Amino acid sequence: DTAVSQTPKYLVTQMGNDKSIKCEQNLGHDTMYWYKQDSKKFLKIMFSYNNKELIINETVPNRFSPKSPDKAHLNLHINSLELGDSAVYFCASSQGKGAHGYTFGSGTRLTVV
Amino acid sequence: QKEVEQDPGPLSVPEGAIVSLNCTYSNSAFQYFMWYRQYSRKGPELLMYTYSSGNKEDGRFTAQVDKSSKYISLFIRDSQPSDSATYLCAMSHSGGYQKVTFGTGTKLQVIP
Numbered sequence: 001d002t003a004v005s006q007t008p009k010y011l012v013t014q015m016g017n018d019k020s021i022k023c024e025q026n027l028g029h030d031t032m033y034w035y036k037q038d039s040k041k042f043l044k045i046m047f048s049y050n051n052k053e054l055i056i057n058e059t060v061p062n063r064f065s066p067k068s069p070d071k072a073h074l075n076l077h078i079n080s081l082e083l084g085d086s087a088v089y090f091c092a093s094s095q096g097k098g099a100h101g102y103t104f105g106s107g108t109r110l111t112v113v
Numbered sequence: 114q115k116e117v118e119q120d121p122g123p124l125s126v127p128e129g130a131i132v133s134l135n136c137t138y139s140n141s142a143f144q145y146f147m148w149y150r151q152y153s154r155k156g157p158e159l160l161m162y163t164y165s166s167g168n169k170e171d172g173r174f175t176a177q178v179d180k181s182s183k184y185i186s187l188f189i190r191d192s193q194p195s196d197s198a199t200y201l202c203a204m205s206h207s208g209g210y211q212k213v214t215f216g217t218g219t220k221l222q223v224i225p
Contacts, residue, residue: 004156041121041199043157043215056212090156098213099145099164099205104156 003027006091006105013081014113021076021108023091031055032074033092033102034066043090049074081112116140119202119216128225132189136202136216139183143214144207146178148187151199151218160200161187192223 004025013019025032033056034046048056049068063079074091088109092102119136126132134148145164149157163169166180175188185204189196199218 041151041201041218043201045212048212058212092156097205099162099207101147101149101159101162102157102213104149104158106156107154109154 004091004093004103004105006089006108008108009106010109010111012111012113015081015083017081018077018079019081019110020078021089021091021110023074023076023105025072025091025093025103027093027095027103029093029095029103030071031094031096031098032068032071033094033098034074034076035090035092035104037088037090037107039087047074047076078110081110083112086110086112114139116214117202117204117216120219121217123220123222125222125224126192128192128194128223130192130223132192132196132221132223134187134189134200134202134219134221136185136204137183138185138204138214140204140206140214141180141183142206143204145205146176146185147203147213148174148176149201149203149215150196151201153198157201189221192221194223194225197222 006023031050033048047066052068088107091105094102147162148160151157161176173190177186201218202216205213
């Protein structure tokens with residue numbers, strides 16, 4: 001299946017832990033994104049990579065570090081997790097600037113306890 | 114003021130009704146306009162995109178953009194229970210790698 005796939009789907013962890021979320025797309029797109037969706041459904045961009053180069057880096061705590069080993073993969077590592085990090089994290093991809101829309105993954109529901 | 118405003122709903126309509134979903138925006142530089150559908154516990158799915166002003170139709174869905182009023186709409190004809198979801202508008206500038214700004218979504222329920 002052609003898609004954007006993220007793992008894990010669910011992540012429950014304690015405050016202070018470090019965790020990673022992985023994302024892979026097999027659509028041949030050259031741009032990938034991480035979005036955070038809060039409890040009110042607001043989608044906010046965190047990072048964007050084009051061909052492994054960071055092109056968008058929103059005001060995000062430096063505890064969040066993205067890594068793109070190649071244009072098909074974009075991972076998100078979070079250090080020292082806090083309660084406020086609880087949200088759904090979506091990976092997405094597009095060809096070019098994404099003005100014609102993104103393809104989203106199914107999300108990773110992160111709960112910090 | 115948020116760049117993109119969208120009524121969160123919920124909006125409940127009977128099956129077969131015509132649904133109108135709307136967004137207003139403040140940034141006149143937005144040129145690309147998109148609508149996404151998000152089912153519960155799923156990722157957003159692109160429904161339609163348009164460039165600048167005008168209408169675009171795809172099956173039961175019609176997207177309209179009025180740049181003079183900074184207002185976009187999505188119409189759903191002959192609504193079905195399977196259309197029950199949250200609908201997100203999104204928009205971006207032209208030129209360069211500009212971020213896409215999303216509305217907060219309108220929750221739609223189509224009652225059989």
